Amino acid sequence: MNEHVRHTSAARELKDNVAVPFERARAMPPSVYTSEEFLAQELEYIFKREWFCAGRASALANLGDYTTFELAGQPVMVIRDKDGTLRAQSNVCLHRMSTLLTGSGNTKAIVCPYHAWSYNLDGTMRGAPAMKQNEGFCKENYRLPQVRCEEWLGWIMVTLNPDALPVSETLREVEGLIGQYGMENYSQTFFETHEWDTNWKVLAENFMESYHLPVCHAGTIGGLSKLDEMDCPPGKEAFNYHFILKDDTLKIALAHPSNTRLEGNWRRTTTLLAIYPSLLITLTPGYFWYLSLHPHGVGKVDILFGGGMSPDFVNDPDARKHFDKLKNLLDDVNVEDRGCTEKVYRGLCSEFAAPGHLSHLERPNYDFARWISSKIPA
Ligand code: FES
Ligand SMILES: [Fe+2]
Known part of the structure; x- marks a missing residue:
């Protein structure tokens, strides 16, 4: 007998999952993390259409500074052009289609590593060397395809979608929420890929x-943050956020004495912003750090990891000391997060995996799940 197998897609499962009100909500179903079909949909409906963050604009300060990455399968470069603008374009040669630049660096011209x-x-x-005899070749007809790139509060934002709304429009509410920090003036002191x-x-x-x-960060920052001092409001259309009040154990997490912009509790408030799909920013009065994520198959994630300090800490004579302390701390925190998130993935792949209920402190996760579900046709 040829039984008709009922196939429930991950997108369908997610849709049912997020139809439940937050008061009764559960974690996302395992299939949305492990299904190849769902990943293909995420690339098509999310990463090809939304804005992706390629790091901080100040990291590409000089003419010819560039960085490269893959966005929804497309090799892309962002480069500081002669006129000072940041330009995003295809990183694929127009001859026999090798990729061109690798990693990050500085160059006067983009030279293909295959035939130059x-x-x-x-x-x-x-x-192009030795191309005089091909009658069809005319260098004026060649130009690398251009990709949209915008600078927003110091971030390099790139999209493959010609119809996407400008970043400043999509994220106007972010500016209202965290404007007082002056994030655009924070400078990057480190940038790594993982x-x-x-x-x-x-x-x-x-x-x-x-x-x-x-729990996960008991060895580092766990003691600095109490569950009852966290505030997790409902998310907005394009992002979610929550706040943590910090005590004075870590000085760089508080406003520098010379910082007169921040008042009251804002002087010790950390804001955690998750800008959809994958730009995650921890913003404190003294420093910031961020992750920009891109899927690399279902079970791997490519991570851009960077951070730095607010101008008042950069200008402090002890800046080096502040920075070293911060970077060591973030590295230790990352080891803990890596352990936890890799364990979750292994658990998700189990036949025993089943989503449990969410805490009120996981409100942003619920909003994220609903956003993803809204983008992917079920
Ligand atoms: S593939 Fe780039 S020069 Fe040949
Ligand atoms: Fe963490």
């Missing part, structure tokens, strides 16, 4: 809730 066709910073062709063995959403969700801080 070369391009100006604006993507127009500069020259790859962890977990699904990208597990790491994003880990960031969105501080419920895990006292």
Whole structure:
């Protein structure tokens, strides 16, 4: 007998999962983390259409500074052009289609590592060796395809979607919420890339809730944050956020004495922003750090990890000391998060995996799940 197998897609399961009100909500079903079909939908409906963060604009300060990454399968470069603008464009050669630049760095021209066709910073062709005899070849006809790139509060934002709304419009409410920190003036002191063995959403969700801080981070920042001093309001359309009040154990998490912009509790408030789909920012009065995530298969995530200090701490004579302390702390915190999120992924792959109920401190996770579900046709 050829039984008709009923196939419930991950998108369908998620839709049912998020139809429940928050008061009774559960974690997302395992299939949304492990299904190849769902990953393909995420790439198509989320990463190809939304804004992706490629780091801080100040990290590409000089003419010819560049960085490269893959966005929904497309190799892309962002480069500081001669006129000072940040330009995003295809990182694929127009000859036999090798990728061009690798990693991050500085260059005067974009030279293909295969046969040395070369391009100006604006993507127009500069020259190609031994191409005089092909009658069809005309260098004026070649230019690297351009990709949309916007600078927003110091972030480099890129999208493959010609119809996406401008970042400043989509994220106007973020500016209202955290404007008083002056995040655009924070400077980046480190930038690294990592790859962890977990699904990208597990790491994003880990960031969105501080419920895990006292336990997963018992060895580092766990003691600095109390569950009853966390505030997790409902999310907004394009992002979610929550607040933690910090005590004075870690000086750099509080406003510097020379900082007169922040008042009252804001002087010790950490804001955690999750900008959909995958830009996660921890913003404190003294420092910031961020993750920008991109899936790398269902079980791996590519991570851009950077951070730095507010201008008042940078200008402090003890800046080096502050920075070293911060970076060591973040590295230790990351080891703990890596352990927890890789364990979650292993658990999710189990046949025993079943989503439990969410705490009120996981409100942002619920909003994230609803956002994802709204983007993916079920
Ligand atoms: S593939 Fe780039 S020069 Fe040949
Ligand atoms: Fe964490």
